[in-house]
Amino acid sequence: MRAPDSVLEFRGVVKRFGGISALNEVDFVVPRGQIVGLIGPNGAGKTTAFNLASGAYTTTAGDIIFEGRSTIGLKPYQVARRGIARTFQNIRLFRSMTVWEHLVVSNREKSRIRNILPFGGAGRETCERSRRILDLTGLTAFHDRLPVSLPYGMQRKVEIARALASQPRLLLLDEPVAGMNQDEAGELLELLLRLRREGLTILVIEHDMPFVMNLCDHIYVLDFGLVIAGGRPEEVRRDPVVLSAYLGEDGGCSR
Amino acid sequence: MSTYAAGLSADIGIALLGGLSVYVILATGQLSLGNAAFMAVGAYLASALTVYAGLPLTAALMLAGLASGFLGVLVGFPALRLRGIYLAMATLGFGEMTRSFFLDFAPAGGAGGFRGMGPVSTAYIWAWSASLLVGVVLLERSRLWLEFRAVNDDERAADLIGLNTTAIKVGAFGLGAAIAGVAGGLFAYHQLYIEPGMFGFDRSIEMVLYVVLGGSTVAVGPLLGATLLVLLPEFLRFLADWRLAAFGALLILVLLFRRQGIIDRGMFRGLSRRKWATP
Incomplete structure (x- = not known):
């Protein structure tokens, strides 16, 4: 049993489209009051995970728990009314x-x-x-x-x-800084940190590495539908598996 | 008011209700080409309730509206699976189905039609039309109407912010059908005689035209559209045989220059601005 203060939990979640596995036994936990990042190359299954969490897709197998209760079988509007935006x-x-x-x-x-x-x-x-x-x-x-x-x-x-x-008690953000300039991204970072201080839990997909590293308390790395790493930003940054799979030799932070 | 003017005025009142019935459904992004069917149900039901059962007309119209609305909800469910042109085709099919039902339904007179309704005053017709118009105008200022618009603008996003899109779309269908039902009952009493041919495809199209021409984003749009489409053929009488051609040309011109209809929401934005108690 996980700590009771987790807001969202994926337990062995599988999503297949026909013969293609978008997510393969994915497990992760989003603790209350934290900002958690979901990163990974294109096609890794990040947006699929969002669509499952918000009820837009139905899972092939596994369970999704929001505040201690499964959301499997709920329609998107019912998931939204439970408190996920x-x-x-x-x-x-x-x-x-x-x-x-x-x-x-x-x-x-x-x-x-x-x-x-x-x-x-x-x-x-x-x-x-x-x-x-x-x-x-x-x-x-x-x-x-x-x-x-x-x-x-x-x-x-x-x-x-x-x-x-x-x-909402959980906010899912799908690439929020895409298309924003530096100033706008900076403002958004401020806003999200402020929301966290007020107790909101946030799960964010983002490609902008400096932004993710500054923002998140915890990061999960998805690749080919699998969680290949997870940890604090500085741990993930140094994880050799992540480096080779996704970030590139310099950790993606050279820019 | 001359009989001629009173007759036209009553026609406008009934046409307005027909337009509103399409308008309410269209507000959720659903195009119904079968609203004449709801009108037929309302017409036959209101007539039967008054002629056979001796109910007062107002009560009969309310019941006719309720029954049509219920039928609208039933039609609204299969309509959920269809969009755009496919929904238009399905509702068109429903309209033709209803028309042929009344054609074969002997107790309602079949092809011979149904009579026995007494005359009704133009003021009575307009009391209904004006009340329902005011009702829709007020509804347009409600949060529920924002839900309608959200479904029309982006159904998936509406779903994901917690709106029950199924209930909204089916509800809109029921509400539109109820208005069409009342329109049908008034129509029967205005015409004194009804037959299935009066509720054909062309009638459904007319109702859509009131909305498309007058404006599909504000309820006064259908009012303008109904007024124009009832009066224009009269004003164009001097063109004799060319009347309908000129009418068609006018319609095309309006649509070329104002695709959203003559009146649109933008014209009213200044009016509604402060009323949401904005900062």
Whole structure:
């Protein structure tokens, strides 16, 4: 039995597409309050793991435990309601909605009546929380804009803000700094560290090595559907298996 | 108001409801080409309930709406598996199926049609049309409507932020069908006589045109579309035989220059801005 404070746990998870194994008996643990990185070459199965964790795919074998309960058989919206939110590798925003509307629709409204009342979905509590998320993500000035009118890095932030609005206890980020410039990546790093300080657990897929090394408490390395290494960033960086499989001779950190 | 003007006004009221029925379903990204079928069910049911069972018309219309809505939910489930043009084809098939059902259904008069409905005032028709329009306009300002739009914009993302997309899409189908059912009941009382041929494919297409022409992102779009499409053929009467050709040309022109319909959400953004209690 693992430590009870793990938020997400993969136990012998297998995912096959036809004859191809995308994930092969994958085990890993995401402890509460930590930022865990999932790295590996393209096609290693990282996004597949995300799709399994968020319920978008069904597992071929194995078990996925979120806060002590299996999520196997749950639909994506049920997994989301349990407390897992995610962003996408290619940004998926609602093209007709303003930034603010993204937050309102993502925030769960428990009262069915308020859900159908005009402007009922934006009660005081919702508004306060949403304002705080805008503030955290630096989107306050852009609350009224449609995502198409925002630069790419900002659109990523809208996606993160939308995910936060659903009040998750685990946030899955799929390549959040892809397409961001240095400044934007720096801001994102700050934001994620701040979210961790507030107790949010984060699992992140990222190719930007300096970013991952600065951000993560723990890193798992996937290759060909297998976890080939795991440990603290500095351990992973030095692991010869990882070096040869993925990072290259210089550890990928020379740039 | 002259009888002629009153008749046109009633036509617009009923057309508006037909347009709204398509609009609500389309808001979740589903195109229904079979809404005349829900109208037929509402028309026959409201007529039978009043003529045979002696129910007051308002109660009969409510029941007709509920029954059509229930049927809409039933149709909505298989519709979940279909998208775009395939959904359009399936709903079209459902429409034709319903039409031929009433053609063969002897108790409803079959091809001979059904009569016995008394006349109803234009004001009564508009009381329904206006209430339902206001209802949809208010619904558009709700969080539920944002869920509809989320499903339309990106169904998978909607699913992954915790929205039950199945319930939303099926619910929209039921709501649209219910509105079409009420429209059918009013139509029966306005026409005093109904037959299956009145609820064919062309009727379903008309309903879609109200939305496409007037605007598919705000509820007043179908109002404008219904008004234009009912009145234009009248205004073009001087063209005699060329009337329909001119009508078609106008339609193409509008779609060329405003694909989103004449009215769109952007025109109303300034109005709705502050109402979500934004920072």
